Amino acid sequence: MTAAADLASSYELVVIGGGPAGLAAASLAARAGVSTALFDENPGVGGQIYRAITSTPVKDRAVLGEDYWDGAALADEAKASGALIVNGATVWSLDRQRLVGVSIGGKARVIEAGRVIIATGSQERPFPIPGWTLPGVMTVGAAQTVLKAQGLVVCERTVLAGSGPLLWLLAAQTLRAGGKIDAILDTTPRRNWLQAAVHLPDFALSPYFAKGLALLREVRARVPVHRVDRIEAVGADRVREVVFSSAGGTRRLPVDLLLLHQGVVPNVNLANAAGVTHVWNDRQLCFVPVLDADFGSSVPGIAVAGDGAGIAGGTAAAERGRIAAIAAVRALKPDAVVPDTQAIRQRLQREEMGRAFLDWLNRPADGFRMPEGETIACRCEEVTAQQVRETARMGCEGPNQMKAFLRCGMGPCQGRLCGLTVTELIAEERKATPDEVGYYRLRPPVKPITLAELASLPISEAERKAVER
Amino acid sequence: MVRTADVVVIGGGIHGCSTALHLALRGLKPILIEKDYAGRHASGVNAGGVRQLARDLQEIPLSISSMDIWECIEALVGDDCGFEAHGTVLVAESEAELAGFRERVDDLNLRGFGHEELIDAAELRRLVPAVSDRCPGGVVSRRDGAADPFRTTQAFRRRAVEKGAEVVEGVTVTGLFRSGANWRVETSAGVFEAPKVVNAAGAWADRIAAMLGEPVPLAVVAPMLMVTSRLPAFIKPVVILRGRKLSFKQLGNGTVVIGGGHLATPWRDSNETVLDWQKLAVSARTVWELFPAMHAATVVRAWAGIEAYMPDGIPVVGRSSTSEGVFHQFGFSTHGFQLGPGTGAVMAELVATGSTNTPIDGLGIERFLKK
Numbered sequence: 001m002t003a004a005a006d007l008a009s010s011y012e013l014v015v016i017g018g019g020p021a022g023l024a025a026a027s028l029a030a031r032a033g034v035s036t037a038l039f040d041e042n043p044g045v046g047g048q049i050y051r052a053i054t055s056t057p058v059k060d061r062a063v064l065g066e067d068y069w070d071g072a073a074l075a076d077e078a079k080a081s082g083a084l085i086v087n088g089a090t091v092w093s094l095d096r097q098r099l100v101g102v103s104i105g106g107k108a109r110v111i112e113a114g115r116v117i118i119a120t121g122s123q124e125r126p127f128p129i130p131g132w133t134l135p136g137v138m139t140v141g142a143a144q145t146v147l148k149a150q151g152l153v154v155c156e157r158t159v160l161a162g163s164g165p166l167l168w169l170l171a172a173q174t175l176r177a178g179g180k181i182d183a184i185l186d187t188t189p190r191r192n193w194l195q196a197a198v199h200l201p202d203f204a205l206s207p208y209f210a211k212g213l214a215l216l217r218e219v220r221a222r223v224p225v226h227r228v229d230r231i232e233a234v235g236a237d238r239v240r241e242v243v244f245s246s247a248g249g250t251r252r253l254p255v256d257l258l259l260l261h262q263g264v265v266p267n268v269n270l271a272n273a274a275g276v277t278h279v280w281n282d283r284q285l286c287f288v289p290v291l292d293a294d295f296g297s298s299v300p301g302i303a304v305a306g307d308g309a310g311i312a313g314g315t316a317a318a319e320r321g322r323i324a325a326i327a328a329v330r331a332l333k334p335d336a337v338v339p340d341t342q343a344i345r346q347r348l349q350r351e352e353m354g355r356a357f358l359d360w361l362n363r364p365a366d367g368f369r370m371p372e373g374e375t376i377a378c379r380c381e382e383v384t385a386q387q388v389r390e391t392a393r394m395g396c397e398g399p400n401q402m403k404a405f406l407r408c409g410m411g412p413c414q415g416r417l418c419g420l421t422v423t424e425l426i427a428e429e430r431k432a433t434p435d436e437v438g439y440y441r442l443r444p445p446v447k448p449i450t451l452a453e454l455a456s457l458p459i460s461e462a463e464r465k466a467v468e469r
Numbered sequence: 470m471v472r473t474a475d476v477v478v479i480g481g482g483i484h485g486c487s488t489a490l491h492l493a494l495r496g497l498k499p500i501l502i503e504k505d506y507a508g509r510h511a512s513g514v515n516a517g518g519v520r521q522l523a524r525d526l527q528e529i530p531l532s533i534s535s536m537d538i539w540e541c542i543e544a545l546v547g548d549d550c551g552f553e554a555h556g557t558v559l560v561a562e563s564e565a566e567l568a569g570f571r572e573r574v575d576d577l578n579l580r581g582f583g584h585e586e587l588i589d590a591a592e593l594r595r596l597v598p599a600v601s602d603r604c605p606g607g608v609v610s611r612r613d614g615a616a617d618p619f620r621t622t623q624a625f626r627r628r629a630v631e632k633g634a635e636v637v638e639g640v641t642v643t644g645l646f647r648s649g650a651n652w653r654v655e656t657s658a659g660v661f662e663a664p665k666v667v668n669a670a671g672a673w674a675d676r677i678a679a680m681l682g683e684p685v686p687l688a689v690v691a692p693m694l695m696v697t698s699r700l701p702a703f704i705k706p707v708v709i710l711r712g713r714k715l716s717f718k719q720l721g722n723g724t725v726v727i728g729g730g731h732l733a734t735p736w737r738d739s740n741e742t743v744l745d746w747q748k749l750a751v752s753a754r755t756v757w758e759l760f761p762a763m764h765a766a767t768v769v770r771a772w773a774g775i776e777a778y779m780p781d782g783i784p785v786v787g788r789s790s791t792s793e794g795v796f797h798q799f800g801f802s803t804h805g806f807q808l809g810p811g812t813g814a815v816m817a818e819l820v821a822t823g824s825t826n827t828p829i830d831g832l833g834i835e836r837f838l839k840k
Contacts, residue, residue, distance in 0.1 A: 093744070093746060095743045095744065096741070096743060097743055099746070101746055108746075108750075110746050110747065275741055397506065401506065401619075401623075403619075404508075404513070404617065404619035404620050404623065405620070407722075410769075410770070411769075412698055412767070412769055414769070414770065443770040443771060443772045444744060444770075444771055445768055445769075445770070445771065448698065448767045448768060448769050449767065449768050450765070450766065450767050450768070451697070451753050451756060451757060451763055451764065451765075451766045451767070451768060452757070452764060454746075454749060454750050454753040454768055455750060455753040455754045455757050456750075457746060457747060457750035457753075459747075459750075459751075
């Protein structure tokens with residue numbers, strides 16, 4: 001185990017996040033002779049997609065699917081590459097001078113980095129429906145985490161609701177592991193097919209086409225699927241039933257566990273706090289960093305690879321990580337031998353084919369992104385959609401001004417769970433674009449740290465003298 | 470098209486907004502021009518301290534007139550601004566420090582100012598039970614308190630507009646010229662003209678002054694703050710230190726705001742600040758030593774606001790030395806929030822009537838101009 005005290009004061013390359021992008025980037029750079037540290041928050045590498053790849057108790061390879069086990073090769077490669085891989089390392093700050101604030105085992109350090117690759121991936125899009133904060137309502141991603149890390153599978157009365165590939169993947173994984181799902185509530189708007197259909201030929205050529213169809217068939221054979229346009233979690237102390245409606249009327253199902261998911265979006269917090277410029281991506285309905293062909297951001301020396309650069313999936317993430325790493329190696333060690341990016345770019349292009357189809361098909365409906373009335377928008381500060389809408393109508397122009405009125409986004413999650421919702425609500429009320437409304441200006445620490453951790457930063461010589469006046 | 474007004478106020482911080490409101494209350498028509506939005510910088514993101522304690526003698530009159538306004542702020546702006554008065558306590562960390570505080574309080578008393586009051590260890594413990602046992606006493610200013618800075622600035626802006634001021638945001642001043650009896654203010658969104666101009670441009674005010682041939686040695690600074698997650702209520706007054714840099718307050722919602730003047734690196738052209746974690750760690754250690762109750766606290770957010778610091782640490786308030794009809798109101802040197810309400814009133818009086826009864830003689834811009 002690497003401790004905070006074992007870290008050098010600087011590394012040529014710091015990679016943040018140990019998913020496919022981070023692992024691939026760190027291996028490539030370390031093998032090219034660049035001093036590389038990879039900080040990953042979890043107990044083991046793999047990120048979300050290959051979570052617990054080195055430790056999962058799920059031994060039947062069919063349960064999690066062959067794609068999951070691809071992660072093992074990436075993890076082995078990174079381990080053998082000579083990169084310093086530190087797990088349990090939470091990066092809480094990054095700035096444009098490329099100082100990286102990191103905590104390991106309750107001790108903090110600020111490390112200098114010659115280059116930085118942010119590979120912090122994606123997070124699930126907020127799914128603000130009435131009752132989504134009740135105990136018993138979780139995200140599909142959280143359920144999958146438990147399955148991968150602990151081998152636990154849901155056995156209570158369970159309903160999955162939402163859209164997107166991960167929803168169907170978890171359903172299949174749960175069924176294979178012996179779990180039961182009472183129903184799937186599919187929120188994909190029917191008209192999405194119109195926009196998606198144009199991109200079907202590309203998708204048909206992508207590796208995801210056959211896999212996706214097989215997954216849908218596997219799940220649909222065993223679980224009733226209802227197409228819905230409204231969902232509500234109901235219960236006093238915890239979720240007791242799920243109420244859903246469609247053109248055909250309203251129905252209720254008793255439920256112990258309601259799992260929600262409507263796709264993933266880039267996790268922008270660290271890049272945003274570092275000053276990286278982001279723009280609204282209307283196809284993916286989220287903010288994405290502005291990047292060059294090598295995934296370099298608007299801040300010199302900082303790149304964003306993986307799904308953090310815009311959602312494209314795990315295999316694409318690894319290729320993006322390699323491209324970003326090659327750029328970093330070339331900048332740091334012009335004479336080092338690196339692979340040819342052309343081949344990597346071609347593989348990446350193949351992976352990204354069909355993305356347009358998936359994006360358009362799985363674009364969540366307005367009503368599931370921009371709630372009304374008493375539905376909670378900001379969970380930390382318990383701010384309702386109505387409050388956000390009223391404050392926007394009163395003249396509040398953006399999420400940063402909104403903080404002062406409602407405190408939304410000022411809780412411990414720093415807007416991770418409400419940022420997109422608040423931006424889109426304000427945009428809708430003010431008849432502006434999300435780009436015009438903007439996003440929270442995020443402040444470090446992007447992950448909370450204790451006062452004790454902060455106080456544990458090694459004292460500099462100048463400050464020691466100042467204190468000992 | 471040239472837009473005209475009685476006064477153009479440059480800068481939408483608490484000072485510009487307060488001056489605009491007080492001008493409007495006097496029946497004048499001000500246009501306020503702000504390059505971002507009102508309260509975007511120091512006025513919106515400062516620690517919110519409303520403090521008369523430990524002020525320079527030159528600014529005590531402004532501070533006292535401000536405090537009179539703070540105590541009935543809702544009547545003025547239609548919002549209580551989150552203002553709560555639980556006093557500010559300057560904690561002495563040693564007997565030697567306390568002796569210095571005693572001299573200061575005696576001096577103030579001789580000058581007729583009674584707002585600072587020396588307290589012994591027992592009274593310190595009564596006011597701030599959570600403070601470390603080794604502190605021998607301090608000074609309290611009992612009328613002091615804290616408010617919500619962005620809300621306050623917005624409240625002044627809103628009320629100014631209700632009373633007839635016009636606020637133009639997202640517009641940068643690019644030039645300032647004499648045009649007959651008027652000042653011609655050129656901006657990124659056209660030309661404004663008025664016989665009077667108030668320069669309340671904060672960290673950018675030196676650029677306005679330079680347009681008038683009054684270069685001032687303004688330093689751009691960004692004092693850092695951090696806020697913790699919610700803790701059980703354990704402290705009412707704002708606590709400040711003298712020897713080490715610290716200001717410390719618990720808000721009504723339980724979060725604790727820690728500041729004190731350690732500086733980030735400001736980038737005033739891109740509105741960015743880069744925090745210095747080594748110095749925030751020094752703040753964390755100071756808090757750790759003074760308040761054992763804070764050992765389990767979590768830091769949720771840290772930030773810094775961009776503002777102006779003058780070489781002598783006190784603001785520039787008064788007439789331009791070169792340009793008839795132009796007035797300066799900037800350089801509040803990391804302690805201007807409390808002064809906003811009163812200074813706006815004084816400035817409006819000065820602009821409207823040509824003089825003010827509040828003594829501001831020591832705050833003129835002349836003091837920085839080479840003879």
